[in-house]
Amino acid sequence: MSQPNQFSLLTQRRFAPFFWTQFLGAFNDNLFKTALVVMLTFDALSWTTLSPSLITNLIPGLFILPYVLFSATAGQLADKFEKSGLTRFVKWLEVAIMCIAGVGWMTHTLWLLVTAVVGMGIHSTLFGPVKYAYLPQQLKPDELIGGNGVTEMGTFVGILLGEILGAVLVVQKPNGIVFEAVATIAVALLGLIASYRIPNAPAPVPELKVSWNFVDESIRNINFSRKNRVVFLSMLGNSWFWFYGALVLAQFPVYAKDYLHGDHSVFVLLLTVFSLGVGSGSLLCERLSGRKVEIGLVPFGSIGLSLFGADLYLSSNAYAAAASSAALAAGPHLDAFAMMAQHGMWRILLDVLMIGMFGGFFIVPLFALIQTRCDPAHMSRTIAGMNILNALFMVAAAGLAIVLLGQGFTIPQLFLVTAALNAVVAVYIFSLVPEFLMRFLAWMLIHTVHRVRTIDADRIPAEGAAVLVCNHVSYVDAIVIGAASPRPIRFVMDHRIFKLPLLGWIFRTARAIPIAPAKEDPWLMEKAYVDIAQALHEGDLVCIFPEGRLTSTGEINEFKGGVAKIVERTKVPVIPMALRGLWGHLLSRSGDNVFERAFRTGLRSRLALAVGTPVAPNDVTPEGLKERVLALRGDWK
Incomplete structure (x- = not known):
C-alpha cells in the first residue's frame, strides 16, 4: 500500500x-x-x-x-x-x-x-x-x-x-x-x-515544580x-x-x-x-x-x-x-x-x-x-x-x-x-556510538549494491522485546535485516563469522552475540543464552538464524531448537522473517563460479525481506517456525 x-x-x-x-x-x-x-x-x-x-x-x-x-x-x-x-x-x-x-x-x-x-x-x-x-x-x-x-x-x-x-x-x-x-x-x-x-x-508533568x-x-x-x-x-x-x-x-x-x-x-x-x-x-x-x-x-x-x-x-x-x-x-x-x-x-x-x-x-x-x-x-x-x-x-x-x-x-x-x-x-x-556507522554501512549497502523491498516491515516492533527468526542465505543477511529495522537488533551468530576481519568488526559494533555449538564450546553457548536473556530483559530485539549455518543449496535447512530454549527462558513473541533473492550472491555459499555470481546479479540487484505475524511464545516450535519462514520466502531464493 x-x-x-x-x-x-x-x-x-x-x-x-x-x-x-x-x-x-x-x-x-x-x-x-x-x-x-x-x-x-x-x-x-x-x-x-x-x-x-x-x-x-x-x-x-x-x-x-x-x-x-x-x-x-x-x-x-x-x-x-x-x-x-x-x-x-x-x-x-x-x-x-x-x-x-x-x-x-x-x-x-x-x-x-x-x-x-x-x-x-x-x-x-x-x-x-x-x-x-x-x-x-x-x-x-x-x-x-x-x-x-x-x-x-x-x-x-x-x-x-x-x-x-x-x-x-x-x-x-x-x-x-x-x-x-x-x-x-x-x-x-x-x-x-x-x-x-x-x-x-x-x-x-503538570505537577513539576519550576526551578528558577x-x-x-x-x-x-x-x-x-x-x-x-x-x-x-x-x-x-x-x-x-x-x-x-x-x-x-x-x-x-x-x-x-x-x-x-x-x-x-x-x-x-x-x-x-x-x-x-x-x-x-x-x-x-x-x-x-x-x-x-x-x-x-x-x-x-x-x-x-x-x-x-x-x-x-x-x-x-x-x-x-x-x-x-x-x-x-x-x-x-x-x-x-x-x-x-x-x-x-x-x-x-x-x-x-x-x-x-x-x-x-x-x-x-x-x-x-x-x-x-x-x-x-x-x-x-x-x-x-x-x-x-x-x-x-x-x-x-x-x-x-x-x-x-x-x-x-x-x-x-x-x-x-x-x-x-x-x-x-x-x-x-x-x-x-558505532551504531551510527553501522547503520550508515547498512544504508549504503541497500541503496547502492542492492534494491531492497520490504514487505510488512511494520510488524517489526518499534519498542519492546521480541525474537526475530530468519533463513540464513549469505554473510550480509544481518546487514540487510538491520537496515530494514526501525531500531537496533542484537544478532546471534556463529562465533567464526563474528571473528571475520571486516564483517566481524561490523557485527561487534552492532553488539552481536557470538554462539558456538555445545560440542565445540559449551561455555560460549551457555554464555550466549545468558546474553540473549539479558538483552530481551532490557527490551531489545534479538535476531537468530535457527538453521545454525549458511545454506549451501539455497534451500532452508532444519531449524534447531535454540529459539524454543530462548522463549522458554524469556516469554516474548517470535517474529518469522524471510530473505528473498540473496541466493547466488557473491557472499553466499553458492557453488557457481565466483565471477559468474558477481555479474549475474549485477549492480543494484533486487532483494526482498518479508516479515510475518508474531507467534506467541507458547506456540513456538522449530518446525512451525520453519513452515512460516518457508511460506514467506516462497519460490524466490
Whole structure:
C-alpha cells in the first residue's frame, strides 16, 4: 500500500497550525536580524563605528545568549504547561518585541534594535522546547521523520524568505526602514493568529515544580540527558551542526561584499541557495530513510559537510584567481545576476547548495532519534538542554571566527578550518556510538549494491522485546535485516563469522552475540543464552538464524531448537522473517563460479525481506517456525 505523502500533514489541524506558527516565527526572526545586519554592513557609518565583520559575528551571538540563560527554564515550562497555551503566550511576546524594534527603526536608535535582537532570542528560547516536544505528541512513529523533515524545511524556507525580504526591504530608499518595521509587526500578528488554531497538547508533568536557578537546572538537564548515551551524543551532534552553520553563515555578508565583490543581493543569493539545500535535504530524508528513523543518514550528511566545505575553500580561491579587473569593470560591487556570469561562481553556489543539503541529511535524523529515544516525561527539558548546548556551540563559533579573522585568516580559510573540524568531530562521535556507522554501512549497502523491498516491515516492533527468526542465505543477511529495522537488533551468530576481519568488526559494533555449538564450546553457548536473556530483559530485539549455518543449496535447512530454549527462558513473541533473492550472491555459499555470481546479479540487484505475524511464545516450535519462514520466502531464493 502506498504511504501518505509527508505534505499531507499540512492539511491536518494537528500539524498545520503548528507548522505555520513556527514558520512565521523563523521568518520574522530573520526578517528582522537580516535587515539589521545588512544595514550595519552596507550602511555602517550612519549607525555605528564598529567594523562590519565584528558586527556580523556579534549580532548572532547576542541573539543566542538567551538560549544559555533561559533554556533550562523554558524546558521546565514546556513540560509543566499545556503547549498550545504556552505557544500563544510566546507569540504575544513576539508582538511586543517587534513593537520595540519598530520604535528603534523609526527613531534610529541602535540600542533598542539590539534589545529587540535579545528579545527575539528569548522568544525563540521559549518556543524551542515546545516545538520539538509537540511533534512526537501529535505524530505517529512512522510520521516523525516526515514531520521533522517538513518542519525543518519550513524553518529554513522561513529563514530564507525572511533573509531575502529583510535584505530587500531595508535598502529601499527612502522608506525601507518603515517597510521593515511594519512588516515585522504584521508577521508577528499573523503568527499569533495561527497559534490560536493549535490543538491542545497536554503537559506531560503538570505537577513539576519550576526551578528558577537556571545554572543548577541547566546542569541538571544536561546530566539527565547524559544517562542516555545515544541521546546525549545525538544532542552533541545537533549542536555541532549549529556550530558549523553559525560559523559559515555569519561570514556570508562580508564574504559576499569583500571577497566576491558583490552587493547585498549576492548575500541574499548565497542564503537562498543554502536554505534551498537544507530544505531539499530535509524533505529527502523521508524518502531515503524509508519512513523510519534512519541514523545511517547522519554519517552520510557529515561526509558531505566536510567534502563540500573543503571544496568551498578551493572554489573560492579559484574564483579569486580567475577574477580580473575587466570582470569587475561594471562596478565595485556586482549584483546577483552579474555575479552568476562570473567564472567559477556556479561552483561556489553548488558547494553552498550541497552543504545545505547534506546538513539536512545530518540534522533531521538526529532530531527524530532524540524524540523517539528520550524519556517522554523529560522531552521538553531534553530539548532545552540541547538548546543550551546549541547556544554554547554557536557562541564558540562566533568566538572562533573573531579570533581566526583577527589572526589574519581569510574567510575561505575559515571555511576550510570548519570542514576539517567537522571531519574530526564526526570521527569522534561515530567512534563513541558505532551504531551510527553501522547503520550508515547498512544504508549504503541497500541503496547502492542492492534494491531492497520490504514487505510488512511494520510488524517489526518499534519498542519492546521480541525474537526475530530468519533463513540464513549469505554473510550480509544481518546487514540487510538491520537496515530494514526501525531500531537496533542484537544478532546471534556463529562465533567464526563474528571473528571475520571486516564483517566481524561490523557485527561487534552492532553488539552481536557470538554462539558456538555445545560440542565445540559449551561455555560460549551457555554464555550466549545468558546474553540473549539479558538483552530481551532490557527490551531489545534479538535476531537468530535457527538453521545454525549458511545454506549451501539455497534451500532452508532444519531449524534447531535454540529459539524454543530462548522463549522458554524469556516469554516474548517470535517474529518469522524471510530473505528473498540473496541466493547466488557473491557472499553466499553458492557453488557457481565466483565471477559468474558477481555479474549475474549485477549492480543494484533486487532483494526482498518479508516479515510475518508474531507467534506467541507458547506456540513456538522449530518446525512451525520453519513452515512460516518457508511460506514467506516462497519460490524466490
